Amino acid sequence: METTTTTTTTAADINNNDRQILNKIKNICVFCGSKPGNSASFVEVTKILAKEMADRKYGLVYGGGNIGLMGAVSHGVQDGGGKVKGIIPKSLSPKEISGTTVGDVVYVDDMHSRKQIMYTESDAFIALPGGLGTFEELLECLTWVQLGIHSKPVGILNINGYYDPLIALFKGSASSGFVDPTFINSIVFSSDPVDLLNQLESKPPPKSLLTWVKPSQA
Numbered sequence: 001m002e003t004t005t006t007t008t009t010t011a012a013d014i015n016n017n018d019r020q021i022l023n024k025i026k027n028i029c030v031f032c033g034s035k036p037g038n039s040a041s042f043v044e045v046t047k048i049l050a051k052e053m054a055d056r057k058y059g060l061v062y063g064g065g066n067i068g069l070m071g072a073v074s075h076g077v078q079d080g081g082g083k084v085k086g087i088i089p090k091s092l093s094p095k096e097i098s099g100t101t102v103g104d105v106v107y108v109d110d111m112h113s114r115k116q117i118m119y120t121e122s123d124a125f126i127a128l129p130g131g132l133g134t135f136e137e138l139l140e141c142l143t144w145v146q147l148g149i150h151s152k153p154v155g156i157l158n159i160n161g162y163y164d165p166l167i168a169l170f171k172g173s174a175s176s177g178f179v180d181p182t183f184i185n186s187i188v189f190s191s192d193p194v195d196l197l198n199q200l201e202s203k204p205p206p207k208s209l210l211t212w213v214k215p216s217q218a
Contacts, residue, residue, distance in 0.1 A: 025201065027059040027085075029122035031137040032069035033130030042129055043072045045159045049126070049193035050076025056197065057082065061122045063114065063137075064088030064101040069128050074102035085121065087114045115140065124200050125154045129162040146183055153203040155188035155196045163189070 036043050050073045053060060060077040062070060064086030078084045084103025089110055093101075108114050115137060127138040144150050156163050167189060174181040188203075190196040 025058060025123040027061050027083075027122050028053060028200075029061040029118050029125045030073050030128060031125065031130060031134045031141075032062070032073060032128035033134055034065060034068040034070050035131070036068050036072070037129055039160055042069060042159055042162075045157070045193060046072040046128055047076045049073065049128070049157060049196075050082075051080050052193050052197055053077050054080025054082035059083035059085065060103070061085050061087065061118055063118070063133075064092070064105065066102050069130065071102070073128070078102050087117045087121075089114055119144070119150065122152065124152055124203075126196065126200075127154075127156045127163075129157075129159055135166075142187065145186070146179075153188060153200045155190070155200050157193060157196050158189055158191045161191075 030049075032046065046069050050060075054077050058077075059082055060074060062074055062084070065071065065088065066074060074084050074086065085106065086101035086103060087106045087108060088101055090107050093107060106117060108117065118137075119141065125138075125141050127134060138154075138156070141154055145152070145154060156167075158164065158167070170179070170184050170187070173179040174184045188196060188199045190199060
């Protein structure tokens with residue numbers, strides 16, 4: 001009698017070229033702070049994420065500049081041989097404001113155009129610690145998932161428990177009946193960069209639900 005053996009392939013078994021074929025992720029948009037934070041681990045873990053992204057041949061899309069965590073992730077991906085694209089409003093382009101943007105640079109007229117290109121050019125999203133701008137980008141991205149505008153996976157790298165209060169708020173909004181619990185459960189949370197990327201890779205390929213018209217990139 002013939003015996004059939006079934007093997008299970010994990011993310012760790014997949015080589016870097018096959019990853020992009022299976023999960024359709026080519027570029028990851030990273031939301032993060034323009035400051036380094038008051039703990040060295042914020043920068044250290046960000047550098048680990050950047051190296052892992054480069055090793056897996058993922059390109060980085062981010063808000064431009066080279067200061068704070070934005071600088072750590074962009075330099076890390078580029079130093080590892082990965083492609084980097086910074087989207088920066090013209091009003092923030094002076095070097096004294098954001099530093100010299102790493103990689104390719106796209107200058108846009110306003111913040112809305114910046115986010116539109118960041119969302120369009122990316123296949124997945126990761127939020128690192130940051131301030132109000134990071135929160136706004138993350139929450140808008142999640143809102144668009146909830147509304148069905150896109151189905152791209154979203155992850156939160158919870159370094160030093162930074163996002164614990166936000167995670168508690170998400171769960172509280174679900175238990176209070178304002179947000180569907182299944183939506184909250186679809187968000188990827190991890191304190192480990194490798195685990196976070198593995199979880200994002202395990203998500204089904206995103207459906208193309210909406211065609212965005214790119215604003216002028218002049």
